Amino acid sequence: MTSNGTGPPFDPIREARRQWVAHGWEDAADGMAMVTSVVRAHQLLMERIEAELRPLDLTFARYEVLRLLSFSRAASMPMTRLGSLLQVHPTSVTSAVSRLVGQGYVERARGASDRRVVLAVLTPSGRDVVERATEALNARIFTAPGLPPDDVRALTAALTELRAGLGDAL
Protein backbone atom coordinates (compact mmCIF):
# COMPACT_ATOMS: atom_id res chain seq x y z
CA MET A 1 0.00 0.00 0.00
CA THR A 2 3.06 2.20 0.40
CA SER A 3 5.37 3.46 -2.30
CA ASN A 4 8.80 4.78 -1.40
CA GLY A 5 8.69 7.09 -4.39
CA THR A 6 12.00 5.87 -5.82
CA GLY A 7 11.13 2.42 -7.10
CA PRO A 8 8.28 0.00 -7.60
CA PRO A 9 5.54 0.09 -4.95
CA PHE A 10 6.35 -1.76 -1.76
CA ASP A 11 4.83 -5.25 -1.42
CA PRO A 12 4.84 -6.49 2.19
CA ILE A 13 4.78 -10.11 0.98
CA ARG A 14 7.78 -9.64 -1.32
CA GLU A 15 9.60 -7.96 1.57
CA ALA A 16 8.71 -10.84 3.93
CA ARG A 17 10.05 -13.31 1.34
CA ARG A 18 13.30 -11.32 1.14
CA GLN A 19 13.59 -11.43 4.94
CA TRP A 20 13.00 -15.20 4.93
CA VAL A 21 15.88 -15.71 2.48
CA ALA A 22 18.10 -13.28 4.44
CA HIS A 23 17.49 -15.35 7.59
CA GLY A 24 18.60 -18.57 5.85
CA TRP A 25 15.09 -19.99 5.44
CA GLU A 26 15.28 -20.28 1.62
CA ASP A 27 13.50 -23.62 1.54
CA ALA A 28 10.48 -22.12 3.30
CA ALA A 29 10.44 -18.69 1.62
CA ASP A 30 8.28 -19.58 -1.40
CA GLY A 31 5.77 -21.47 0.74
CA MET A 32 5.56 -18.56 3.18
CA ALA A 33 4.92 -16.17 0.28
CA MET A 34 2.24 -18.45 -1.17
CA VAL A 35 0.45 -18.92 2.15
CA THR A 36 0.60 -15.21 2.94
CA SER A 37 -0.70 -14.42 -0.56
CA VAL A 38 -3.71 -16.69 -0.01
CA VAL A 39 -4.35 -14.94 3.32
CA ARG A 40 -4.15 -11.48 1.72
CA ALA A 41 -6.31 -12.40 -1.32
CA HIS A 42 -8.89 -13.87 1.06
CA GLN A 43 -8.87 -10.68 3.11
CA LEU A 44 -9.36 -8.43 0.05
CA LEU A 45 -12.19 -10.60 -1.29
CA MET A 46 -13.91 -10.80 2.10
CA GLU A 47 -13.78 -7.01 2.52
CA ARG A 48 -15.60 -6.63 -0.80
CA ILE A 49 -18.06 -9.44 -0.19
CA GLU A 50 -18.96 -8.36 3.31
CA ALA A 51 -19.46 -4.76 2.07
CA GLU A 52 -22.08 -6.14 -0.35
CA LEU A 53 -23.72 -8.35 2.28
CA ARG A 54 -23.70 -5.87 5.19
CA PRO A 55 -26.78 -3.93 3.99
CA LEU A 56 -28.61 -7.28 4.05
CA ASP A 57 -27.25 -8.06 7.54
CA LEU A 58 -25.56 -11.23 6.25
CA THR A 59 -22.04 -12.62 6.54
CA PHE A 60 -20.55 -14.81 3.80
CA ALA A 61 -20.90 -17.87 6.08
CA ARG A 62 -24.62 -17.24 6.56
CA TYR A 63 -25.04 -16.43 2.87
CA GLU A 64 -23.53 -19.82 1.99
CA VAL A 65 -26.04 -21.61 4.24
CA LEU A 66 -28.98 -19.80 2.61
CA ARG A 67 -27.55 -20.46 -0.85
CA LEU A 68 -27.27 -24.20 -0.24
CA LEU A 69 -30.81 -24.37 1.14
CA SER A 70 -32.12 -22.41 -1.85
CA PHE A 71 -30.54 -24.97 -4.22
CA SER A 72 -32.04 -28.00 -2.46
CA ARG A 73 -35.29 -29.49 -3.71
CA ALA A 74 -37.36 -28.98 -0.57
CA ALA A 75 -35.45 -25.82 0.43
CA SER A 76 -34.36 -27.82 3.46
CA MET A 77 -31.39 -29.91 4.46
CA PRO A 78 -30.16 -31.86 7.49
CA MET A 79 -27.74 -29.81 9.60
CA THR A 80 -25.09 -32.53 9.18
CA ARG A 81 -25.38 -32.33 5.38
CA LEU A 82 -24.96 -28.53 5.49
CA GLY A 83 -21.74 -28.99 7.47
CA SER A 84 -20.36 -31.54 5.03
CA LEU A 85 -21.19 -29.41 1.95
CA LEU A 86 -19.81 -26.23 3.55
CA GLN A 87 -16.76 -28.18 4.80
CA VAL A 88 -17.01 -26.55 8.22
CA HIS A 89 -17.28 -27.79 11.78
CA PRO A 90 -20.80 -28.70 13.03
CA THR A 91 -20.59 -25.95 15.67
CA SER A 92 -20.10 -23.35 12.91
CA VAL A 93 -23.24 -24.58 11.14
CA THR A 94 -25.20 -24.53 14.39
CA SER A 95 -24.06 -20.97 15.07
CA ALA A 96 -24.88 -19.71 11.55
CA VAL A 97 -28.28 -21.42 11.52
CA SER A 98 -29.18 -20.09 14.99
CA ARG A 99 -28.51 -16.56 13.79
CA LEU A 100 -30.51 -17.18 10.59
CA VAL A 101 -33.41 -18.52 12.68
CA GLY A 102 -33.28 -15.34 14.75
CA GLN A 103 -33.42 -13.31 11.53
CA GLY A 104 -36.45 -15.26 10.31
CA TYR A 105 -34.62 -16.63 7.28
CA VAL A 106 -34.48 -20.26 8.44
CA GLU A 107 -36.65 -22.52 10.59
CA ARG A 108 -35.64 -25.73 12.33
CA ALA A 109 -37.69 -28.89 11.75
CA ARG A 110 -37.48 -32.63 12.39
CA GLY A 111 -37.01 -35.20 9.62
CA ALA A 112 -40.31 -36.75 8.45
CA SER A 113 -38.91 -40.28 8.25
CA ASP A 114 -36.35 -39.95 11.05
CA ARG A 115 -37.35 -37.59 13.85
CA ARG A 116 -33.77 -37.58 15.17
CA VAL A 117 -32.62 -35.63 12.10
CA VAL A 118 -32.61 -31.85 12.56
CA LEU A 119 -33.40 -29.97 9.34
CA ALA A 120 -32.77 -26.35 8.44
CA VAL A 121 -35.63 -25.04 6.30
CA LEU A 122 -35.50 -21.86 4.19
CA THR A 123 -38.40 -19.45 4.88
CA PRO A 124 -39.95 -17.20 2.18
CA SER A 125 -38.06 -14.19 3.55
CA GLY A 126 -34.88 -16.29 3.54
CA ARG A 127 -35.54 -17.07 -0.13
CA ASP A 128 -36.00 -13.37 -0.80
CA VAL A 129 -32.81 -12.26 0.94
CA VAL A 130 -30.62 -14.94 -0.65
CA GLU A 131 -31.85 -13.91 -4.12
CA ARG A 132 -31.02 -10.27 -3.38
CA ALA A 133 -27.60 -11.21 -1.97
CA THR A 134 -26.79 -13.38 -5.01
CA GLU A 135 -27.79 -10.57 -7.38
CA ALA A 136 -25.46 -8.17 -5.54
CA LEU A 137 -22.53 -10.61 -5.42
CA ASN A 138 -22.97 -11.68 -9.05
CA ALA A 139 -23.18 -8.08 -10.27
CA ARG A 140 -20.33 -6.59 -8.27
CA ILE A 141 -17.98 -9.41 -7.26
CA PHE A 142 -18.35 -12.67 -9.18
CA THR A 143 -18.58 -11.16 -12.68
CA ALA A 144 -15.52 -8.99 -11.97
CA PRO A 145 -13.43 -10.84 -9.36
CA GLY A 146 -10.18 -9.00 -10.06
CA LEU A 147 -8.72 -11.01 -12.98
CA PRO A 148 -9.50 -11.54 -16.68
CA PRO A 149 -11.71 -14.62 -17.39
CA ASP A 150 -8.89 -16.96 -18.49
CA ASP A 151 -6.85 -16.08 -15.41
CA VAL A 152 -9.90 -16.66 -13.20
CA ARG A 153 -10.18 -20.23 -14.49
CA ALA A 154 -6.41 -20.83 -14.22
CA LEU A 155 -6.36 -19.60 -10.62
CA THR A 156 -9.32 -21.79 -9.71
CA ALA A 157 -7.51 -24.80 -11.21
CA ALA A 158 -4.34 -24.00 -9.22
CA LEU A 159 -6.37 -23.57 -6.03
CA THR A 160 -8.13 -26.88 -6.70
CA GLU A 161 -4.69 -28.56 -6.86
CA LEU A 162 -3.76 -26.85 -3.60
CA ARG A 163 -7.01 -27.98 -1.93
CA ALA A 164 -6.28 -31.55 -3.05
CA GLY A 165 -2.72 -31.25 -1.71
CA LEU A 166 -4.09 -30.07 1.62
CA GLY A 167 -6.54 -32.96 1.95
CA ASP A 168 -9.75 -32.06 0.15
CA ALA A 169 -11.02 -35.18 -1.64
CA LEU A 170 -11.62 -33.85 -5.16
Next chain:
Amino acid sequence: MTSNGTGPPFDPIREARRQWVAHGWEDAADGMAMVTSVVRAHQLLMERIEAELRPLDLTFARYEVLRLLSFSRAASMPMTRLGSLLQVHPTSVTSAVSRLVGQGYVERARGASDRRVVLAVLTPSGRDVVERATEALNARIFTAPGLPPDDVRALTAALTELRAGLGDAL
Protein backbone atom coordinates in the same frame (compact mmCIF):
# COMPACT_ATOMS: atom_id res chain seq x y z
CA MET B 1 -15.21 -34.56 1.49
CA THR B 2 -17.93 -36.96 0.35
CA SER B 3 -17.76 -39.54 -2.41
CA ASN B 4 -20.94 -40.99 -3.85
CA GLY B 5 -19.08 -44.22 -4.61
CA THR B 6 -20.04 -44.26 -8.30
CA GLY B 7 -17.94 -41.46 -9.78
CA PRO B 8 -15.24 -38.97 -8.95
CA PRO B 9 -15.30 -37.55 -5.43
CA PHE B 10 -17.85 -34.81 -4.87
CA ASP B 11 -16.47 -31.25 -4.91
CA PRO B 12 -18.87 -28.74 -3.31
CA ILE B 13 -17.33 -25.90 -5.35
CA ARG B 14 -17.74 -27.74 -8.66
CA GLU B 15 -21.36 -28.47 -7.67
CA ALA B 16 -21.95 -24.81 -6.76
CA ARG B 17 -20.56 -23.80 -10.17
CA ARG B 18 -22.95 -26.26 -11.87
CA GLN B 19 -25.85 -24.73 -9.92
CA TRP B 20 -24.79 -21.22 -10.93
CA VAL B 21 -24.86 -22.18 -14.63
CA ALA B 22 -28.18 -24.02 -14.19
CA HIS B 23 -29.67 -20.82 -12.71
CA GLY B 24 -28.57 -18.78 -15.73
CA TRP B 25 -25.70 -17.03 -13.97
CA GLU B 26 -23.02 -18.29 -16.45
CA ASP B 27 -21.18 -14.95 -16.47
CA ALA B 28 -20.71 -15.11 -12.69
CA ALA B 29 -20.07 -18.87 -12.34
CA ASP B 30 -16.28 -18.84 -12.85
CA GLY B 31 -15.83 -15.88 -10.51
CA MET B 32 -17.95 -17.53 -7.84
CA ALA B 33 -15.85 -20.71 -8.15
CA MET B 34 -12.60 -18.72 -7.91
CA VAL B 35 -13.73 -16.73 -4.88
CA THR B 36 -15.05 -19.82 -3.12
CA SER B 37 -11.79 -21.65 -3.90
CA VAL B 38 -9.78 -18.84 -2.26
CA VAL B 39 -12.06 -19.06 0.79
CA ARG B 40 -11.65 -22.84 1.03
CA ALA B 41 -7.85 -22.79 0.48
CA HIS B 42 -7.57 -20.11 3.17
CA GLN B 43 -9.64 -22.22 5.54
CA LEU B 44 -7.49 -25.34 4.99
CA LEU B 45 -4.25 -23.39 5.45
CA MET B 46 -5.52 -21.61 8.57
CA GLU B 47 -6.57 -24.92 10.15
CA ARG B 48 -3.00 -26.20 9.68
CA ILE B 49 -1.31 -23.00 10.76
CA GLU B 50 -3.42 -22.50 13.84
CA ALA B 51 -2.83 -26.13 14.84
CA GLU B 52 0.92 -25.35 14.82
CA LEU B 53 0.50 -22.06 16.69
CA ARG B 54 -2.05 -23.21 19.28
CA PRO B 55 0.55 -24.89 21.56
CA LEU B 56 2.31 -21.50 21.64
CA ASP B 57 -0.99 -19.71 22.38
CA LEU B 58 -0.63 -17.60 19.20
CA THR B 59 -2.96 -16.85 16.30
CA PHE B 60 -1.60 -16.16 12.81
CA ALA B 61 -2.48 -12.46 13.21
CA ARG B 62 -0.46 -12.18 16.42
CA TYR B 63 2.35 -14.26 14.90
CA GLU B 64 2.56 -11.78 12.00
CA VAL B 65 2.93 -8.85 14.43
CA LEU B 66 5.75 -10.61 16.29
CA ARG B 67 7.42 -11.57 13.02
CA LEU B 68 7.44 -7.97 11.75
CA LEU B 69 8.83 -6.67 15.03
CA SER B 70 11.54 -9.37 15.00
CA PHE B 71 12.64 -8.21 11.51
CA SER B 72 12.88 -4.53 12.45
CA ARG B 73 16.22 -3.07 13.52
CA ALA B 74 15.25 -1.98 17.02
CA ALA B 75 12.70 -4.82 17.43
CA SER B 76 10.13 -2.05 17.62
CA MET B 77 7.76 -0.30 15.25
CA PRO B 78 5.09 2.41 15.36
CA MET B 79 1.59 0.92 15.61
CA THR B 80 0.58 2.76 12.42
CA ARG B 81 3.50 1.20 10.52
CA LEU B 82 2.49 -2.28 11.73
CA GLY B 83 -1.01 -1.69 10.38
CA SER B 84 0.26 -0.54 7.01
CA LEU B 85 2.68 -3.47 6.64
CA LEU B 86 0.07 -6.00 7.77
CA GLN B 87 -2.54 -4.30 5.55
CA VAL B 88 -5.12 -4.45 8.31
CA HIS B 89 -7.32 -1.95 10.10
CA PRO B 90 -5.74 -0.03 13.03
CA THR B 91 -8.25 -1.56 15.46
CA SER B 92 -7.01 -5.05 14.48
CA VAL B 93 -3.43 -4.04 15.26
CA THR B 94 -4.48 -2.51 18.58
CA SER B 95 -6.34 -5.69 19.50
CA ALA B 96 -3.47 -8.02 18.54
CA VAL B 97 -0.87 -5.88 20.32
CA SER B 98 -3.02 -5.61 23.48
CA ARG B 99 -3.20 -9.38 23.64
CA LEU B 100 0.56 -9.69 23.02
CA VAL B 101 1.24 -7.16 25.80
CA GLY B 102 -0.91 -9.30 28.11
CA GLN B 103 1.17 -12.33 27.13
CA GLY B 104 4.41 -10.49 27.87
CA TYR B 105 5.63 -10.72 24.27
CA VAL B 106 5.30 -7.00 23.46
CA GLU B 107 5.59 -3.75 25.42
CA ARG B 108 4.20 -0.35 24.47
CA ALA B 109 6.53 2.66 24.39
CA ARG B 110 6.57 6.27 23.20
CA GLY B 111 8.71 7.48 20.28
CA ALA B 112 12.00 9.04 21.41
CA SER B 113 11.81 11.91 18.92
CA ASP B 114 8.02 12.21 18.82
CA ARG B 115 6.24 11.29 22.05
CA ARG B 116 2.92 11.15 20.25
CA VAL B 117 4.03 8.02 18.38
CA VAL B 118 3.06 4.75 20.07
CA LEU B 119 5.58 1.97 19.50
CA ALA B 120 5.20 -1.78 19.90
CA VAL B 121 8.45 -3.28 21.23
CA LEU B 122 9.34 -6.98 21.14
CA THR B 123 10.37 -8.39 24.54
CA PRO B 124 12.97 -11.17 24.97
CA SER B 125 10.19 -13.74 25.55
CA GLY B 126 8.43 -12.39 22.45
CA ARG B 127 11.66 -12.96 20.50
CA ASP B 128 11.82 -16.50 21.86
CA VAL B 129 8.23 -17.41 20.98
CA VAL B 130 8.38 -15.97 17.46
CA GLU B 131 11.52 -18.00 16.75
CA ARG B 132 9.82 -21.17 17.96
CA ALA B 133 6.67 -20.38 15.95
CA THR B 134 8.70 -19.72 12.78
CA GLU B 135 10.58 -23.00 13.20
CA ALA B 136 7.29 -24.88 13.50
CA LEU B 137 5.67 -23.13 10.53
CA ASN B 138 8.77 -23.46 8.34
CA ALA B 139 9.17 -27.15 9.16
CA ARG B 140 5.57 -28.26 8.83
CA ILE B 141 3.75 -25.72 6.63
CA PHE B 142 5.94 -23.42 4.55
CA THR B 143 8.38 -26.09 3.27
CA ALA B 144 5.42 -28.32 2.29
CA PRO B 145 2.46 -26.02 1.60
CA GLY B 146 0.45 -28.53 -0.45
CA LEU B 147 1.95 -28.08 -3.95
CA PRO B 148 5.24 -28.87 -5.73
CA PRO B 149 7.76 -25.94 -5.71
CA ASP B 150 7.08 -24.75 -9.29
CA ASP B 151 3.34 -24.73 -8.64
CA VAL B 152 3.89 -22.82 -5.38
CA ARG B 153 5.63 -20.03 -7.29
CA ALA B 154 3.03 -20.03 -10.08
CA LEU B 155 0.18 -19.80 -7.58
CA THR B 156 1.89 -16.93 -5.76
CA ALA B 157 2.29 -15.10 -9.09
CA ALA B 158 -1.40 -15.61 -9.92
CA LEU B 159 -2.45 -14.43 -6.44
CA THR B 160 -0.20 -11.38 -6.83
CA GLU B 161 -2.10 -10.52 -10.04
CA LEU B 162 -5.36 -10.98 -8.18
CA ARG B 163 -4.21 -8.75 -5.32
CA ALA B 164 -3.26 -6.06 -7.84
CA GLY B 165 -6.66 -6.44 -9.52
CA LEU B 166 -8.36 -6.02 -6.15
CA GLY B 167 -6.47 -2.84 -5.30
CA ASP B 168 -3.16 -3.78 -3.66
CA ALA B 169 -0.48 -1.40 -4.97
CA LEU B 170 2.24 -3.85 -6.06
